[in-house]
Amino acid sequence: MAVTNYRALTLRKLLAGIALTITTCTQAAVLPEERTEFLFHQFDGGGVTISGPSVLVRKNVKETVSLWGNYYVDSVTSASVDVMTQGSPYTEERLQTSLGANFLYDRTTVSTSYTESSEDDYDAQTISFGISQDMFGDLTTVAMGFSRGNDIVMRNGDEDEEVQFEDEATHSRYNFAVTQILTKSWIVSLVGETVIDEGFLNNPYRSVRYTQPNGNIARQPENYPRTRNSDAFAIRSMYYIPYRAALKFEYRTYSDSWGIEASNYEIRYIHPYKDRWKFTGKYRGYSQTQANFYSDLFPYSNAQDFLASDKEMSAFSDSLIGVGVAYEVKSKYLRMLDKLTLNLYVDQMSFDYENFRNHRLSQGTDDTPAEYAAGEEPLYSFDATVIRFFVSIWY
Structure with missing residues (x-):
């Protein structure tokens, strides 16, 4: 169902839409290292389970070109409050493939990529282009990027009418970033993005x-309106402290033409132990206001031109506590490799909605009356766990 792709797009936009830009800035004028990664990921919460594998392969050509490819699978089983009150549980699979390249010339890095994803009722294609330039003795990096996405949105019917509905959507992103090395221990990035x-x-x-x-x-x-303009700004800082540890901090604001205003902050601590271990702990908080046309219960049919009851359009907040560990495997049998690491990250998330209610509690059956009247149900909340385990191989 298209809900999977749309929710993923919303979370990327509101929570981490510019993380890639920041990463690109801090690595400008240096090609990424050759490596292969095998990942398993799982999201479990709110009646939704999303899991699957991912494979990333990166190979450099001489010292000026880096090529990469990624294959990503989402297997979705959903019995969320939205699904259970408007339909029935479902299972689906989303496949995503990406190809990209980085080109290095002196102090300039040019990046381009193509991504294609497909599920039974949602197809998406995205192309992106970015350029970064080191200057002022390599202490400053300026980067900008653009991406364009073209989606086909469908609604599946029954066997007699396989597709009941089909329409299109486009997404254009423009971003700009400046990264400055302030001291030998302190790096700061400023990023802006328009979508x-x-x-x-x-x-x-x-x-x-x-x-x-x-x-x-x-x-x-x-x-919904057929246009949406949004702007996001972020500041991100990394400070290296004794014992090879590091502190990271990020603060981000977001606003759009639908009336949503959001902000989030994240604090992360990274601590290596001896030569093989690296431990990570982080906390993130997020909050947003509702869209102008959102309501959990409208007073009558066609109460306004635009109508939304999706909980992602409501006012809500969430928090995340995460821990991670990476272990570098060293063995005489792995001498042909530069490095091999085993990585495990676990995040615990809590979502609290300020004006979206648990609709299931106002739906009764022939034998059992509803617990609450519509509009008087308790506010909805849920917890979720995200697990990522991956193996990274450098060569």
């Missing part, structure tokens, strides 16, 4: 609740 989304931007399976004149509750399809 322009156009086309069908909501989920074709989602609907909103409204009250009928007789007091009963009915539903009608969501309807």
Whole structure:
């Protein structure tokens, strides 16, 4: 279902949309190291389980070109509050492949990539281009980038009508970043990003609740504006402290033309132990306001031009506590490799919604009455666990 791709897009945009830009800035004028990574990831929470493998391969050509490819799989099983109150549980799979290249010329790095993802009712293609330049004695890096995505959004029907609905959406991203080495121990990055989304931007399976004149509750399809402009700004700092440890801090703000304003901050501590171990701990907090056209329960049908009841359009906050460990494997049997590491990261997330209610509690059956009236249910919240285990091989 398209809900998977749309939710992923929303989380990337609101939580980590510019992380790639920041990473690119701090690595400008140096090609990434040759390596292969095998990853398994899993998200489990709110009635949704997303898991699958990923493989990344990067190979350098001489000292000026780096080529890479990535294969990524999401296997989704969903029985979320949205799905259970508007349909039935489902299972689907999303496949994503990416190809890219980095070109190094003197102090300039040019990057380009192509990504294609597919599921049974959502296809997406994205191209990106970026350039970074070192200057002022390699103490300053200036970078800018652009990406363009073209999506096909569908709604599947039954066997007699395989596709009930089809529309398109486009996504254009422009970003700019400056990274400055302030001292031998302190690096700071400033990043800005503008995103322009156009086309069908909501989920074709989602609907909103409204009250009928007789007091009963009915539903009608969501309807979003066909354009969305957003701006994000971030500051990120890394400070190296004794014993080879490091502190990272990031603060980010976000606002868009739908009335959503958001901010998040993250603190991370990295501590190596002896020669083989590296431990990581982090905390992140996030909060956002609701979209202008959001309501958990509308007073009547077609109450306004645009309608949204998706919980991601509501006002909510979340927090994350994460820990990680990396271990470098050293053996005489691995001498043909530069390095091999085993990595495990576990994040615990908590989501609290300020004006999205647990709709399941107002849905009764013929034998069991509803616990609450519509609009009076408790506010919704859930916890989720994210696990990532991967093997990195340098050669």
